[in-house]
Amino acid sequence: MAYPSMGEAHRRITDYLNNFSDAVSDQDVASLAQLFSFSSNSPSLLSLADALNFFQDANRLIKQSDKFSQFGEILAPLFRLLQSYRLGNLVDAYHAFEKFANAFIQEFRNWESSWALQALYVIAYEIRVLAERADRELASNGKSPEKLKGAGSFLMKVFGVLAGKGPKRVGALYVTCQLFKIYFKLGTVHLCRSVIRSIETARIFDFEEFPRRDKVTYMYYTGRLEVFNENFPAADHKLSYALTHCNPLREANIRMILKYLIPVKLSLGILPNAWLLEKYNLLEYSNVVQALKRGDLRLLRHALQEHEDRFLRSGVYLVLEKLELQVYQRLVKKIYIIQKQKDPSKAHQLKLEVIVKALKWLEMDMDLDEVECIMTILIYKNLVKGYFAHKSKVVVLSKQDPFPKLNGKPVNS
């Protein structure tokens, strides 16, 4: 690495300081945000970091002029951050960043207008990313990773700063989304609840007033939460909102949304087109969809087993498993249709033995008792209309709409 000359280093640092104070005095948030987004690895910041590492006494430069020294609390840790970051010492960098961010928040609080929101966004983003990386560094050293947690509490503080009546409140949703990301990563999703409550119930917030990208992100995460709660209609609503409002060109984002939306829709009895799965590379669902279409219990189980890890990690495994009842319904319906073709008069009397046979053909070894149990549940869940004749082991189907469609309603539970 070619070290800059002393003069060059000095010049770069002063340039940076000038840019900073100019951006603050001009309220030029774009350039200010650029000065903070160190993880973008922009060449100007990299060279600045080199200069700082070479020119060790940058604090002296800050103190030199009132213009800079009034921001000394912000700039000194920022420089340290850049130095540590450049040297790959992420934990130190995180510590410096937290100091810097706190100082910046302090300053931000004093600014009446919301001009610096963009810069705050950058900080909220950077602290999360940096904390994740610092945690990885800590974990690789065998220490307990706790920086992300720290970043979480810092962002809560930022949320408190933004959650007011002023113009800054529109920034609250961005911070909330960053918090969601942290909580989901940490597996502490219960912490989301307080933020959601204040977003959805506080009068100062008008959801439509927030920036669209934040709304989409927010809907995505709250939709996921609803999936965990198995509240499928709400999840459908939120995820659909996210899907319809997100940037259609961002396929990765769409895919992320669909990953949860498809199981939700399946639970509601709505099957996706094959091309959708192909387009967004969600083929792990295709067999599930096939199983639902065909009533192929074996295929469903195989699909679940095949992608068990993936489904477990994304948290949709249990949702997909519950599709089993729909598969049973489909299977019974198929048997019903075949019987109808043979003998329409007796089609609504379904012998359990036939179902057992069908299952056997699917290599599902179930005996009469089990099938009886399943049929009872199908009737109970309103997937099948009819009644059960226990003595004769026959299911008597309703003559009207024996297999009601879900049509967007969840299975009774």
Added chain:
Amino acid sequence: MMNQATNTQTLASLDPNSVESRYVVNASQGQTSSYVPSTAGSEAASWNMYRVDNHSVENGSFSNSTYHHVQQTEPSTRTVQDGSNAASLATSSSLGTTNAQPDYSGYNSYSNSTDPYSYGSTGYQGYYNGYQQQPNPSYSQPVGAYQNTGAPYQPLSSFPNTGSYAGPASYSSTYYNPGDYQTAGGYPSSGYSHQTTTWNEGNYSNYTTHQYSNYTPDTTGAYASGNAATNSLHYQQHYKQWSDYYNPTEVSCAPGTENLSIASKSTQVSQVPGVSGGYATSNSQAPPSFTPSWRPEPSSSQTPSLQPGATVTGGYDSYWKHGASSFQNQHPTPVQQHFQKALDSKPSYDNFQEQQKTACPQGLNLQYPVAQQSSQSYQPPLQTVQSVDTRRVSKVQIQTNPRIASNLPLGLPKMDKDGSNNNTTAKPAYISVSLTKPIEKVLPNDAADSVLKVGMFPKSLKNYVERALGQCEDEKQMAACQAVMKEIITKATNDGTLHTRDWDAEPLFPIPNADMVDKNSNLQNPIPVSAIPKYKSPTKRSKSRWEPLPEEKLLDKLDPVNSYAAKYSSWVHVNEKDRKPAGASSEGKTDIMNSIRFPLMEQKSASKTVQRPVKRQRLADGNAADNGDASSDSDKEQNLTAYYSGAIALANTPEERKRRENRSKRFEKVQGNRAQINHFKAKNAGSGNLYARRASAMVLSKNFEDGGSRAVEDIDWDALTVKGTCQEIEKRYLRLTSAPDPSTVRPEEVLEKALLTVQNSQKNYLYKCDQLKSIRQDLTVQRIRNQLTVKVYETHARLSLEVGDLPEYNQQCQSQLKILYGEGIEGCHMEFSAYHLLCVIMHSNNNRDLLSSMSRLSDEAKKDKAVQHALAVRAAVTSGNYVMFFRLYKMAPNLNTCLMGSLCRENAI
């Protein structure tokens, strides 16, 4: 020797503290030349070191063989002192050069810490050599004494002890780092250092004048020699003179007002310990040097360091050096020594052999007061504490200086402690020669001295002492026995029969009247108190310092001994202030911190080092490494806290521990304020001394970036782990409300039997639950985490499942087993993951838990019969296949049935 030398060299090279090294050089005859340079280079600091050495030498002389050596090669002895290190040296000496080497290494680390001081590395080598050779013999004797006193030291080492700790720490530090001394001062109580600072500030002028005058009269001759020596090769001669001085000096010291008081104290002390004449002399010397020297010293430091050095006397070479470089340090050091002696003698005597807890507390108290008293000369008090613990001889140590020095740029903490009590092993280990701020280091030296003393006793003697103490029934008797024993030992030492007598065959003396002991103790107490008044003036000073009153030292008021806490607090304040005044505030603080740590470390190390020199070496190495690592202040702080905790851990009794903890908390607060304090010295010195265990703990603590407190806890647990002795198989469970008593805790073998009896017992669940809980408690208390632990928890888990005691299962067994399995301890992991799955299913509203526990199952687990069963149960439940569920219920392995039964009830299936 070579190794040591090399180490020192390396250290020296590493550290800028050429001064220390130079000191070393000085100690050796050849060193003289180096001396001059050193004085010039590192100034006072290096000088101090030398003086310390000298002191140690004196101590060594006490020990007899060493003594002669010392006289002959006083420089060498002095070097020993340097080593408060000396402590390490002493051990090494007993062991042989190898030990000395380790010590040296420790020193080296110190030197590193003192690097800022920039000592001459070359000088170090010379030093080391000299030290090892001559000092070693003397040390060995002291070592024995140390061992005895070691225990007391430890107690002392506790925060209150910190002073003593500091002493040990100061030893090492003294050698190399003046800075350490300062830190030591901080330990005993930052107050110490504060005092020193005050000394430096306002009192200096006064001190210099008084002390100087006193000194010159007292040890004029010696002084002169000292002066000459400082620069010239005369060192040896000087040393001799010094040795002479010591005796004379003490006497001379008496003349000084402060000295007088001190002397009185010292005399008392001497009586108690039955210390040889040398002791008394040392005491007397110390007093004079202390009082006068202290105050004067500061001034002297300003002026010519040489004069103070002279005052200090033999030990004093180092002092001289210090004086040359920083006279202040030297002077203070002598003062400290006096203090220490007085204190030491009393407490140490009491506690001597046994280092009884009671004695220790007293000693601590005394020390504290002393420290407070000496507040002016912070170092002295600290030293006293240390000395009290281990140095009964406590000839004269000049620790105060270091602190003072710390206040000023130059800290000359020289702690010369004479192990007079034990064997007349006077160990002026303290060399508060800190270059600029390390005065506090002196304290550590003291501790080291104590160690040395312990080491000096033959094993048979130790056995004898144990036997004698074994017949005691209560503490009073113990104290009385100790007093008697001290007399016997000192007598033997004086006769030269200490090592020749057959202690094993020696008849035990009748148990002395406890009342006598009490009287003694009372006497001792008063003495300290009296000393305190004088000393108190310093404390007052410290207070005044708060209000910027530099000259308050002059005001010698009798502060109530009771107000220790207040004093301490004041000390702390003073320290803070001192730091501020100190030019390099941050550095100074760091130094203080280090020194503080050092003391702790040293105490511990001292006690243990005597016994296991080898470990010391290792530790020392580790220290060196630590030094390299210690870069950030925060790390240092953590270390300090760790040290504290370690010190606390040393405490023998729960009460003591508590007390110490309280104190330590106080200190920690102070520390918090002094965030800047460096760990360097502490690490260096301390690490050398610490046990391997502790060392590892330290490493851990270092690793924790923010968790100073956490690190502390770790160490605590390590050090406090109880080893049970109870042989009862059955034991009722009782929730602990205090620290566990080993006599009621069952060791592992017994617990195994207990588990078997529970398993085979026909009694009801409540009985078994109670028994298992008590077993678990004993396991936890002893930190046993192995297959037995797993077995106990599994047994309990199964029992609770059988009876459907799900809360017990969930909250206690399941969570613990999860952790234990996570640590890789073998057990019926699969069985219990199946139980866990079933439990999660039971609380079926928590899908996320189910998901996460399912995703955590390994492939191997999925093949396990029990787990498969649990998974099948889950599938049956989610799909509503209750036929399948009950089939699974029928064929459930293990205790899955029980859980499924609960499941049925819960879900109203």
